[in-house]
Amino acid sequence: MADIAVQRIKKELKEVIESDEIQRCNIFVELADDDYQDLRGKIAGPSDTPYEGGTFHLEIKIPKSYPFKPPKVKFLTRIWHPNISSATGAICLDILQDEWAASMTLRTVLLSLQALLAAAEPDDPQDEMVARQYRNNYPLFFKTAQYWTYFHAGGENSNSEFTEKVQSLKDMGVSDTRALIALSSCNWEMLQAVEEIFS
Amino acid sequence: MDSEEEYIYESDSGNESSENDGIGLEFDSDEGVGGAGGAIGKYKDLDEYPFEVLSTEEITKHMIDCIKEVNNVVNIPITTTRILLNHFRWDKEKLMERFYDGDQESLFHEAHVISPYKTPKQQTKDVSKSTGMEECDICLLKMPSAMMTGIECGHRFCTSCWTDYLTTKIMDEGMGQTISCAAHGCVILVDDQTVMKLLKDSKVKLKYQHLITKSFVECNRLLRWCPYPDCSYIVKVQYPDARPVICRCRNVFCFSCGENWHDPVKCNLLRRWIKKCDDDSETSNWIAANTKECPKCKVTIEKDGGCNHMVCKSLSCKADFCWVCLGPWEPHGSSWYSCNRYDEFEAKQARDAQEKSRASLQRYLFYCNRYMNHMQSLKFEHKLYASVKEKMEEMQQHNMSWIEVQFLKKAVDILCECRQTLMYTYVFAYYLRKNNQSVIFEDNQRDLETATETLSEYLERDITQENLADIKQKVQDKYRYCDQRRRKLLEHVHEGYDKDWWDYSDP
Incomplete structure (x- = not known):
């Protein structure tokens, strides 16, 4: 050095x-x-x-x-x-x-x-999936980002609906981080997330 | 000023094959300059294409002449002229036009230089009056003002940080003409004299000079490096065109694309072909899987992180484009990505293409085999030169004059030319769609092929004293025939280019 x-x-x-x-x-x-x-x-x-x-x-x-x-x-x-x-x-x-x-x-x-x-720059995205959600459905993006903060970074704002969905995927034997990623990228649509994980 | 410019480039001349500058640089007397012209003449019977071959030193001189010429008119510091010229890719006329027609301030701004008409502002930040010390923002050390320096933009750093900064830019990032000030967000370019003054290591200096020359040649559409390995000569033409040029190292190449002279096939088809041929190797698989081509300059790019907004780093290109769709970047900023939408139609096309590719593989292998075969033979023919030379010496000891044995060398010359032409006819044929003219072309090709093989056979056969007269006649007849057939074939293809006969398929 x-x-x-x-x-x-x-x-x-x-x-x-x-x-x-x-x-x-x-x-x-x-x-x-x-x-x-x-x-x-x-x-x-x-x-x-x-x-x-x-x-x-x-x-x-x-x-x-x-x-x-x-x-x-x-x-x-x-x-x-x-x-x-x-x-x-x-x-x-x-x-x-x-x-x-x-x-x-x-x-x-x-x-x-x-x-x-x-201040995100969605025009130059690193993660296109996140950027798409940011552009198309900002309220959902906000809730998701908040939930990730709660889940990974010790934030206080949990979300009972999200927790429930993660839990039900966990019950199917999926790890919670995997479940979170799948749900977040499928706009929290259970069916789609299940499909993504198991296909 | 002059002596300074020359001083700057002095050491560059030391490196690049200056030993060739003496007599050795001239062609061997028996081939002479006329011989070089003759070589071209043999390749293409076209009107003259004027060009000259320059050494690195001559190119440096040429570059300085360009700067001086402009400077005589615009009369601003030579370092500024150089940056401006580089900004206009060494197009003097364009620079002059902008200099006198437009807003000069915006011109300087655009070229990232401080207007030479302004008195430089001296930044006097943090100079403590009592001690005369300044803090360098890079190493965060307090330095006497005498150790601090900067360019016209006024940002000052200590000289040792400047040296390190420039060294990193030059050695790690390969930047030459376009190194900007080290301050954050400052785009003002560091001129070459300052760089040379601040650099300490002669290796770095040499690399810098090389980069400057390189960018000069690459940005200039009338110049091209000889592509031969380790050759450092540059060919200068009067107008760019796909024509054969011959370097002092005797390498004959196409000025437009830099490949070996490839008549009758055109540059774009040859580039596609070479890429395709390379596709077999593991490296190429990796290249195909991990890289894309810049949509503007076709340089191969690997993406190693970051977002999809790509800026081509090639010195003369700098295109902005999207990695995903390879379209221009501009629309992406405002209208979001439309390139991520899955296109049903395109997907179907892709599937169809896959099925087709199986059939086309067979076709490709057919042409590739023949192309490779000639390339391989061409390599062997160079060995033939050696054995023919021996034979010629032997004959001269058996009562034959020097002039009488020259036919052998001539025969090998023609053999090589025919092989080279044949090699590229297979590339041409691969992309050619069948029509009446293409049938004639294939006939020509077959004819030349047969004749070439016979000639090759004659030359490899033992030539002894007994059959000499007979074989000489045969060889001479055959090479004249080959040469003639080769010319006819090329003429036919060129006529086709003029008359728009050729249809290309995209296999």
Whole structure:
């Protein structure tokens, strides 16, 4: 690892820990190993969004040529969002690709991700299934994203109808995460979800 | 200014085959420049197609001349002229037109340079008066102002971060002409003189110069690299066309597509054919499964993540398109994806196509076999040159003059040309739909094929002292016949192009 990368990460960790956002917006970052290549981040779901109340864990990998190359970030916590893959947590965000600049920091990345949660870009979707629901049936998207936040990220807003449907699929021997994905992508239509799982 | 420009490119000339610059660069005296022209003449009996072959140093000089020429007129810093020219893909006229007709401010803005008429703004952020220290936004260290630098946009970073930044862009991302300032969202391009000043490692400098030359050649429609492995010459033409050109390395290729000269088949069909032929290998299976072609420039693209909005990274293309439907990206932004809708009609077409493909495989194998066979033989004929040379020397020791034995070399020359033409006739034939003219073409093809095989047989047969006179006559007759048949075949195909005889199928 280049000196400059390690030096930067050290400073940046300090920056995040000292920043006000740690209180105000709830972002957090820590080392996952000793060689400054693997970090873990946390962001809180912004208020007035379906992600409110949830805590989302991130995997942050620092490339050797950091900060001249962007960090590789993905969601470890599953999330229902047009720009984040519901299956892998991969993120479609310009600053993590072409728009990255060496003067950006982990703090700006985490804040941008938080902003992405508050304002999705369904025109440039990572997860086309989610994006379609977002465009065609926003209220259902909102409820689904909220339920995912409850299910995976410790949010408070449960949904008894959804819980029931997940439960009945579980009774058929399907794992609950699998059931959640199938139901969410079939707009919570039981029959379709069953078909998708068993076909 | 001049000496500076030349200095910048000085080290580039060191690398690229400058040893050829001396006498070695001239053609061997017996072939001469006329010989090179002759080689082309043999390939196609058409009106002249003027071209010249340039070395990397000459191309650099050509590039500097272009810049100077424009600069004499527009009179702005040479570095800015270069960026503007690159923006217009080295089309001087277009640049001049925009420079004098339009709004210059918007021109500079579009080309991502700061107008040279503005006095550069000096950013004086965070300079603490007492210490004269500034913080670099990249390494987050406090530095004396003397160690900080930047370009006209005013963003300043420490020189060592600049060096690292430029090195990453050049070595990892292969960017040359289009490296922008390191600040977030700043699109102002770093000029070549600044880059050369900031780079320390000579390897990186060399790569940078190479990238600049490369983008110059690739963006310029009148230039093309010789595609021969490790050849670094460039062919310059006066107008782009699908014509044969010969490099100083003796490689004859099509200026339009860069493949070996492939008369009678046209570039687009040949490209389809080559792709098809490659389809057998594992690599190609992978390519087929994991990549698509840019709809504009046809470069092969692998998608390794992110959304479906693709921007072609090819230096001269930069098309925006959708990965799913390969249509232009623009409509996707506003009207949502319509490309994700399952199209019943298209699906049925796809199924039908699959059934057809079985039958067409047989047909393909037929043509491919013959194509490959000639290609293989062509490779062996190059061995034949060696054995023929020996034979010619041997004969000269048996009372024959040098001139009397030249027929053998000539015969092999013609044999190779015939094989090459035949090889490409099978590509042509594969895509050709049957009609009266195609029957005539196939007759020509068969005739040439038989004659070529006979010639090949003669040449491989033992030529001894006893049968020499006899065999010489036979060989000469046969190669004259082959050459004539080859010309007739090509003429017929070209006539067909002119008169629109050829119908193509899409097997």
